[in-house]
Amino acid sequence: MNNRAGSFLWNLRQFSTVVPTNRTVRLYPLGFCRPKVVYSNWSPGNLLLNNFDRKKSSVSYLFHDALFFKSGDGAFQTKVVGTVTTFGVSRLLCPRRLCFDSKQSSVCDNGLKKINFHHEASNEDVLTKETKATPITWRKLSQECNSLRDVLDTFSEAPTFPSSTYFSAMWTIAKRMSDDQKRFEKQLMFNHPAFTRLCEQMMREAKIMYYDHLLFSLHAVVKLGIPQNTLLVQTLLRVVQERINECDEKCLSVLSTVVEAMEPCKNVDVLRAGLRILVDQQIWKIERVFTLQAVMRSIGKDAPISLKKKLEMKALRELDKFSILNSQHMFEVLAAMDHRSIILLNECSKMVIGNIHGCPIKILINIVQSCRDLRYSNLDLFKGIADYVATTFDMCKLKHVLFLLTLFENLAFRHAGLMDLFMKKVINEPDCLNMKHLVSVLHVYSSLNHLHRSQTQEFLNVMASALTGYLYHISSESLLSAVYSFCLMNHFPSALINQLLQKDIIDELLMSDNKERHVHRLHVLAACLKLDDVPYYKAMDLALPSWLPTTLHANAKVAEVLRSLLGEGYFSENVQLPHNYHIDFEIRMDSNRSQVLPLSDANVVTSTTDVQRLAILSVPRSTYCLDLTHPRGFLAMKMRHLKTMGFHVILVNNWEMEKLEMKDAVTFLKSEIYSTEAPSTADVNFQSTC
Structure with a gap:
């Protein structure tokens, strides 16, 4: 005592x-x-x-x-x-x-350390009435400091509450830096002696600071690149989970951004699940479109469909509040949650088209990429974007235009004007593309079956010459892809083909994980060397494994129409031809195409000049470009080869045939079979070059 x-x-x-x-x-x-x-x-x-x-x-x-x-x-x-x-x-x-x-409760073995005041003060130093010190804000700190080290130095001199001020200031400063400078500064930050103390203080303060400060701290910590498995990040995640009921709309927006930026782990998954529950409860109270989009972006692709539908309904209610930026970002938002809302996409597409001037090409690329991910095709939207890029072509980086063309190819959209401009650019500046870009360009142009009557020949020669320069640096798969694209375009550069036909390269391709795909492309090359005008390779046989294409059953309605029109015994179904080609129906007629010959009589005729063979192909939408009039690369090559084998090709669109009544379908096929007009092959056949 x-x-x-x-x-x-x-x-x-x-x-x-x-x-x-x-x-x-x-x-x-x-x-x-x-x-x-x-x-x-x-x-x-x-x-x-x-x-x-x-x-x-x-x-x-x-x-x-x-x-x-x-x-x-x-x-x-x-x-x-x-x-x-x-x-x-x-x-x-x-x-x-x-x-x-x-x-x-916090435990300290020795209690609080003794506080010693070494303050020799005059009467003026001791304030007899209460005053308030000017607080240090993150904005002021980020303006006064030029580097992350400066912020840590300020902290080490006089630490203040809350620690979120320092982390937010460091992230604000880091955003102003270049990538190289940012990496260098982050390394200095990790090695700074005050950094560990700042992290410890942040963990101690986590449960008492305002919730929005806590979320801003976690966001800054993640963006600064502090590893997610560290004690600091996991502690902040746990505290954010415990206090999630303190979320208002502002905090909901920040929390959504944080969750989206983090990699999946146990604590992040729990936090995302809590966020979904919170959003489900507060969805109708959200007032700002920005917050709504942040939430939609962060809930994840595996969120319940009921929650996605609610968010879609909320977005539709707020359509009148959408700014141009909101409409542009909605494509990415829907792609992030993997929810294809046709109504939302259509409405946002109209706003994007109407306000496209001045829109950066990166945003346009993000829109098209989201459309690809959502499997959403809007010809007006794609045409508007392509028209605008073609107008501003000289101001765009070539790699951005190429990426946009690659996305358009995935969507089967062919914009002739933009592709012609790009083709002209490649012809004038052949060195502007590296090896990877060259292979991509060939894939896009061959897949979309695009040609320009006055430039195609020169374009193909320039591409072949540029790739030949990479002949001893290109991988086997890239070489095969390039040669396959040239085959689709009826162009056969000897240097590339000779390199591809080397035994060691063929063996390497046949032993890879994509063997089936490679075998298919090699069979296409073999067929082109036999059927197209390539005299040098006609006697060459490639020892390849057998490959049978996936055979689809012939269209049942077309078969029924042919029976009604011609009768049994006047046409063949599912005909297999050499070089792995398959046709749905074959009809044999006289040379004037005025009479259909029974199969028994046609087989007796030996002179090919007396018989005209018709190949009827039932084709789906995917074999055409998005405008549904221009055949894509493989179909164009198949039509070219069938013509070489003596066939007259008739294309029957499956989706159109299904819409027709039986009487109309018979009339349509009759006009196609007995027509004496030559097929339009201007957009189908490329000029043969060696």
């Missing part, structure tokens, strides 16, 4: 050196004193946050119960003597009420 009394008197004497003797100071049980006394060079928050024991503690021992100490019997007691704790803590310092949950 005497020891306690002596200790109390000693502390009281120490306390009198800092507090004016003419003021009455009342000690409260928790160790705070009133009235508050503020010193010019002393921040209460600094002492409160910096004088804890630096020993490592469990993640659950956080800062908000630091004034409680654990006794030997496990009970928690308040400690008002033995150390000086006579400092004021305002509501701004501790914005969240102290929590007295014993399960999460």
Whole structure:
């Protein structure tokens, strides 16, 4: 008892050196004193946050119960003597009420460290009335500091609450840097001696700072590249989970952005699940379109379809609030949640088309890429984007235009004007493309079966010459892809083909994981060398594994129409031809195409000049470009080869045939079979070159 009394008197004497003797100071049980006394060079928050024991503690021992100490019997007691704790803590310092949950109380073996005041002050230094120090904001800090190190230096000199100020300031500064500078600064940040202390302080403060500050801190930490499996990030994730019910609309937007930016892990998955529940409850209260889109982007592709439908309905209700930027971003938002809302996409497409001038090409690329991911085809939207890029072609980077053309190819969209401009650019500047770009360009032009009557020959020669320069650096797969594209376009550069036909390259292709695809392309090459005008290779036989294409059953309605029109025995179904070609129906007619010959009579005729063979192909939409009039590369090559084998080709569109009544279908096929007009092959056959 005497020891306690002596200790109390000693502390009281120490306390009198800092507090004016003419003021009455009342000690409260928790160790705070009133009235508050503020010193010019002393921040209460600094002492409160910096004088804890630096020993490592469990993640659950956080800062908000630091004034409680654990006794030997496990009970928690308040400690008002033995150390000086006579400092004021305002509501701004501790914005969240102290929590007295014993399960999460902070434990310190030696209690609070003794606070020593080395302050030789005059009367002017001690303020007799309460004043407020100017707080350091992240915006002010980011303006005053030029690097991440400067922020950490400021923290090490005088740490203030909350730590989110420093992390937000560092991320703001990092956004102004180039990629190389950012990597260098981040490395210096990790090695800075104050960085670890800042992380420790952030973990201690996590449960008492405002929730939006906590979310901004987590966002900055993730964006700064601090590994996700670190104690700091996982601690912040757990605290964000525990306090998720404090989310308002602003916090919901930040939380959605954070969840979207993080890689999947146990804590992130739990947080995303909690976010989905929260969104489901608050969806109709969201007022800002930006927040709505952030939420839609972050809930994940595996979110319940019911939640996706609710978000779609909410977005449709807010359509009148959509800005141009909202409409442009909605494509990416729907792709991120893997939800194809045709109504939303159509409405946003109209706004994008109407306000496309001045739109950066990167945003247009993102829109087209999202359309590809959503399997959404809008000919007007694609045409509007392609027209605008063609108009501003000279201001666009060539790699951006190529990427856009690649996306258009995935969507089967062919814009002749833009492709002609790109072709002209390649002809004039053949060195502007690297090897990877050359292979991509060949794939796009061959797949879409695009040619320009005056430029195609020169374009193919330039492409072949450019690729020949990479002959000993190109991979076997890229070489095969390039040669396959040339085959579709009826062009056969000897240097590339000779290199491809080397035994070691063929063996390498046949042993790869994509063997079936490679075998198909090699069979196409063999067929082209036999059927097209390539005299040098006609006698060459490639020893390739057998390959049979997937045979689809002939269109049942077309078969029924032919039976009604011609009768049994006048046509053949599912005919297999040499070089792995298959046709749905074959009809044999006289040379004038005025009479259909029975199959038995046609087989007797030996002179090919007396018989005209017709190949009827039932084709789906995917064999055409998006305009449904221009055949794509493989179909064009097949028609070219069938013509070489003596066939007259008739294309029957499956989707159109299904719409026709039986009478109309018979009339249509009759006009096609007995027509004496030559087929339009201007867009089908490329000029043969060697």
